[in-house]
Amino acid sequence: MSLEESKTSSSSTFIEKFFGGNLVLRIAVGIVAGVVLAGFWPDAAKSAMLLGNLFVQALKAVAPVLVLVLVASALANQKAGHHADLRPIVILYLIGTLSAAFLAVLLSTLFPTTLTLNVADVVMNPPQGIGEVLNNLLFKIVDNPISAVMNGNFIGILVWGVAIGLTMRHAKDESRAMLSDLSHAVTLIVRFVIRLAPIGIFGLVAGNLAEFGFSALQGYARILTVLLSAMLIMALLINPLIVFIKTRRNPYGIVFTALRESGITAFFTRSSAANIPVNMALCEKLKLDENTYAVSIPLGATINMGGAAITITVLTLAAVHTLGIPVDLPSALLLSVVAALSACGASGVAGGSLLLIPLSCSLFGISNDIAMQVVAVGFVISILQDSAETALNSSTDVVFTAAVCGMPDNR
Numbered sequence: 001m002s003l004e005e006s007k008t009s010s011s012s013t014f015i016e017k018f019f020g021g022n023l024v025l026r027i028a029v030g031i032v033a034g035v036v037l038a039g040f041w042p043d044a045a046k047s048a049m050l051l052g053n054l055f056v057q058a059l060k061a062v063a064p065v066l067v068l069v070l071v072a073s074a075l076a077n078q079k080a081g082h083h084a085d086l087r088p089i090v091i092l093y094l095i096g097t098l099s100a101a102f103l104a105v106l107l108s109t110l111f112p113t114t115l116t117l118n119v120a121d122v123v124m125n126p127p128q129g130i131g132e133v134l135n136n137l138l139f140k141i142v143d144n145p146i147s148a149v150m151n152g153n154f155i156g157i158l159v160w161g162v163a164i165g166l167t168m169r170h171a172k173d174e175s176r177a178m179l180s181d182l183s184h185a186v187t188l189i190v191r192f193v194i195r196l197a198p199i200g201i202f203g204l205v206a207g208n209l210a211e212f213g214f215s216a217l218q219g220y221a222r223i224l225t226v227l228l229s230a231m232l233i234m235a236l237l238i239n240p241l242i243v244f245i246k247t248r249r250n251p252y253g254i255v256f257t258a259l260r261e262s263g264i265t266a267f268f269t270r271s272s273a274a275n276i277p278v279n280m281a282l283c284e285k286l287k288l289d290e291n292t293y294a295v296s297i298p299l300g301a302t303i304n305m306g307g308a309a310i311t312i313t314v315l316t317l318a319a320v321h322t323l324g325i326p327v328d329l330p331s332a333l334l335l336s337v338v339a340a341l342s343a344c345g346a347s348g349v350a351g352g353s354l355l356l357i358p359l360s361c362s363l364f365g366i367s368n369d370i371a372m373q374v375v376a377v378g379f380v381i382s383i384l385q386d387s388a389e390t391a392l393n394s395s396t397d398v399v400f401t402a403a404v405c406g407m408p409d410n411r
Helices: 003-020 023-040 042-076 086-110 130-141 145-151 154-168 173-195 197-211 215-247 252-269 276-285 290-303 306-322 329-344 352-364 368-405
Strands: none
Touching: 023 042, 023 197, 023 252, 042 145, 042 154, 042 173, 042 197, 042 252, 042 276, 042 290, 086 215, 086 290, 086 306, 086 329, 086 368, 130 154, 145 154, 154 173, 154 290, 173 276, 197 252, 215 252, 215 306, 215 368, 252 276, 252 368, 276 290, 276 368, 290 368, 306 329, 306 352, 306 368, 329 352, 352 368
């Protein structure tokens, strides 16, 4: 073998190992490489952000098509007598989101935080009430399918996927087989995109550290501590407890698997929608029921919002404590319910959970001007807050789906 052939063979072996090895390990390498690049060559790190943005955009591009095709195919080719166990999953989603809001109230009461509300005015358009949030969701349901796919409206995509799947049950076998083949083709494309995760996360880590660093977070260390503590407790204690009550089995195998293989990616992409393909691939790896996870995962990306409920509740109570407004138990419980309901509609509002804070603040008579300053504080700490929130939300989708489908052993 010549020297050139040897080099080519070595390069091919390296590429095959990189794209075919342990994904979590390769992501860890990408994170370390991003930290090193940001520390020693900040200008190059800022340029590397392009790789991260391309990766997130690729995930967002394939996710709507994946959900539409996979849901339609799963329902169209569903075997007689089989059905997706969606009702218990939806119940777990709602219990989890409400539990997160209650936990946030408890921690905010035990460890009250205050804010310096002198942030410059920010022009935004938050919803004016729960009615507006629910109204937005209803219009998402009846959205045009092409518009839904183009805009990443996963509620609309889910509805159209279910409608097409159910009606295609009466189609010819060849038509349903073609839909199944299309589903497999899209899945292969998704797998390729996910294999690029180490490169994308390398770019996200390097670019974000070079541009923002963590100096901007020092003044908000206390409220970040409360937020992140609540999310950790939710992920490591409350969610496992819910799963144990449901299954009567040790929940930590699936919890740690979901955090490792879904939560890490979600932490850096900061998008539940972008993480849908990752969760789909993980559910397939865990051999869960495709008829169930094909619907429950995109649904969870829309309504399973424990992290968002924590963010809304903690920041609202921080504003309440700053202004010296007394909070009794009924008010706190009402806030929890409003935060949970608002969080379920967070994906339908531009700006996500942060723009729903004024809605919760209005329960305590806090003016919109002050509430928007709290929102601005939220954007400052979103470097960590939004990342942790997305990691909790997305990994929980897999955990609750596995709890209903039948948890795999020793994963």
